Amino acid sequence: MKQIVTNEPIALADYTHAxxxxxxxxxxxxDRITDTKSALLNILEDSAAEKAQIEETQRAxLNILEDxxxxxxRVSAVQRxxxxxxxxxxxxxxxxxxxxxAxLNILEDxETEKNKVEAxxxxxxxxxxxxxxxxxxxxxxxxxxxxxxxxxxxxxSSFVMLLQKRYQGQIDDKADKYxxxxxxxxxxxxxxxxGLLEYSRAGRSEIALVPVDLNEVLRRALTNLRRSIEExxxxxxxxxxxxxxxxxxxxxxxxxxxxxxxxxxxxxxSRPHIWITSRHAGAEWIISVKDDGIGMELAYSNKIFGIFxxxxxxxxxxxxxxxxxxxxxxxxxxxxxxWVNSKIGEGANFQFTLHATADQL
Amino acid sequence: MSKHLLLVEDNPADAExxxxxxxESSIPTKLSVVQNGEEALAFVRRQAPYTEAExxxxxxxxxxxxxxxxxxxxxxxxxxxxxxxxxxxxxxSSVAPGDVQKAYEMHANSYVKKQVDLDEFMRVIHSxxxxxxxxxxxx
Numbered sequence: 001m002k003q004i005v006t007n008e009p010i011a012l013a014d015y016t017h018a019x020x021x022x023x024x025x026x027x028x029x030x031d032r033i034t035d036t037k038s039a040l041l042n043i044l045e046d047s048a049a050e051k052a053q054i055e056e057t058q059r060a061x062l063n064i065l066e067d068x069x070x071x072x073x074r075v076s077a078v079q080r081x082x083x084x085x086x087x088x089x090x091x092x093x094x095x096x097x098x099x100x101x102a103x104l105n106i107l108e109d110x111e112t113e114k115n116k117v118e119a120x121x122x123x124x125x126x127x128x129x130x131x132x133x134x135x136x137x138x139x140x141x142x143x144x145x146x147x148x149x150x151x152x153x154x155x156x157s158s159f160v161m162l163l164q165k166r167y168q169g170q171i172d173d174k175a176d177k178y179x180x181x182x183x184x185x186x187x188x189x190x191x192x193x194x195g196l197l198e199y200s201r202a203g204r205s206e207i208a209l210v211p212v213d214l215n216e217v218l219r220r221a222l223t224n225l226r227r228s229i230e231e232x233x234x235x236x237x238x239x240x241x242x243x244x245x246x247x248x249x250x251x252x253x254x255x256x257x258x259x260x261x262x263x264x265x266x267x268x269x270s271r272p273h274i275w276i277t278s279r280h281a282g283a284e285w286i287i288s289v290k291d292d293g294i295g296m297e298l299a300y301s302n303k304i305f306g307i308f309x310x311x312x313x314x315x316x317x318x319x320x321x322x323x324x325x326x327x328x329x330x331x332x333x334x335x336x337x338x339w340v341n342s343k344i345g346e347g348a349n350f351q352f353t354l355h356a357t358a359d360q361l
Numbered sequence: 362m363s364k365h366l367l368l369v370e371d372n373p374a375d376a377e378x379x380x381x382x383x384x385e386s387s388i389p390t391k392l393s394v395v396q397n398g399e400e401a402l403a404f405v406r407r408q409a410p411y412t413e414a415e416x417x418x419x420x421x422x423x424x425x426x427x428x429x430x431x432x433x434x435x436x437x438x439x440x441x442x443x444x445x446x447x448x449x450x451x452x453x454s455s456v457a458p459g460d461v462q463k464a465y466e467m468h469a470n471s472y473v474k475k476q477v478d479l480d481e482f483m484r485v486i487h488s489x490x491x492x493x494x495x496x497x498x499x500x
Contacts, residue, residue, distance in 0.1 A: 151454060154477050155374045161479040162381065190477060 142200040146193045153193060157186035195322030199307060202329045207247040211357045214241035214287065217248060218276060221255035234263045238276040242285050244354040250330040257323035258350050262291035264317055283356055290349040295342045305338065363389035364494045367417035369401040369434065370394060371426050375475065379421070382486030388495050393417065398429025402437060405444055417447060418499050424453040424460060432463065439468040446500045450489065
């Protein structure tokens with residue numbers, strides 16, 4: 001087209017022809033264009049339909065995608081949750097494993113401990129058996145020894161006493177003194193052996209525990225001590241006492257030993273006062289025998305319950321040192337405890353526990 | 362007429378104490394001493410070496426003796442019609458309830474414990490002597 005415009009010196013007919021040609025061409029062109037246009041339109045139409053369809057599809061896809069996204073979000077949320085859970089779980093698992101390990105360690109330790117404890121237990125049981133055996137043997141020995149020793153001792157003491165009776169003042173002062181020491185020694189040995197016999201008897205047979213009225217026990221102990229109470233002018237004050245589970249004879253000996261001690265260890269030139277009281281403590285009664293005597297140092301408060309243990313010379317206070325050992329043995333065989341509270345110069349308070357009878361519980 | 366007492370005692374010291382006790386009293390008593398059960402039976406039955414022995418009026422018998430012990434002496438004499446009327450007093454240091462019971466079952470005429478204390482021992486001997494050799498009428 002540009003070429004045509006620049007070739008001006010062309011004839012009109014030519015122009016017309018040219019224009020007609022052009023028009024024709026144009027027409028053809030126009031037709032073609034129309035065709036093309038219609039084709040295009042067709043195409044476009046088709047394409048529109050296509051587009052709608054595509055759009056439809058796209059929308060569907062989008063919908064699907066949207067749904068999928070939602071789904072996916074949900075899935076990731078779930079996944080996250082699951083991961084969290086798994087995370088937690090793994091933390092949990094770790095701590096669980098830790099715990100398990102710790103438990104295993106503990107169990108292992110426990111096993112070791114258990115074995116140790118069992119070994120100790122075994123040793124203890126064995127020791128206890130051995131002790132019980134040697135205790136029984138010792139008691140048997142004490143009984144037999146004291147019983148058999150009594151015979152030759154009876155001879156010694158009988159004949160030195162006979163010597164004293166028949167020949168005192170007939171030889172010389174020295175002879176009298178020697179005989180006196182021999183008689184005194186024999187007497188003391190007799191007391192010791194009798195004490196030992198009494199002590200071993202207190203542990204020999206099984207005691208039958210029956211309801212025992214301690215008022216009656218006290219009354220009988222005081223009757224046995226009548227002479228020493230009169231001589232010392234002791235004042236014994238007793239509260240009403242309970243009925244306990246025990247052995248009458250053995251409990252009489254406990255009261256008798258404690259009261260006779262309270263009388264024996266009174267302050268010089270003063271009349272002994274003794275108070276006997278009781279109080280309830282759970283399934284037990286605590287009995288107290290308290291005096292205003294010379295008392296003792298706290299350091300000795302355990303020692304005095306040992307057999308043949310004494311805190312004074314025989315010249316100061318006579319005795320064998322067996323009384324409190326018997327008390328301890330009797331009370332322990334009754335399932336109780338005995339102890340003393342005391343201070344020098346402030347008297348002594350002996351206390352012991354006994355089981356209440358079943359109806360008092 | 363003094364009574365004849367047979368003491369069956371293996372311990373010479375105890376026999377001496379009995380003798381001392383009897384001597385202290387004014388009751389005239391003839392005392393013979395044998396040291397075991399075998400001798401005791403032979404003495405009562407006048408078997409060798411006691412063919413010349415005088416029949417005792419009363420027997421004081423210890424239980425624990427060597428060879429034939431006091432229990433067997435008691436059993437044999439109390440089962441023998443010739444001697445069962447002779448009173449037998451058991452004198453022993455045992456006070457085991459079983460011993461006491463058994464002695465009376467075998468017809469002991471009494472059971473006396475040897476006292477540990479000398480004065481008590483003497484008191485027992487004096488009481489025994491006074492009752493059995495003075496108060497009691499013997500066959």
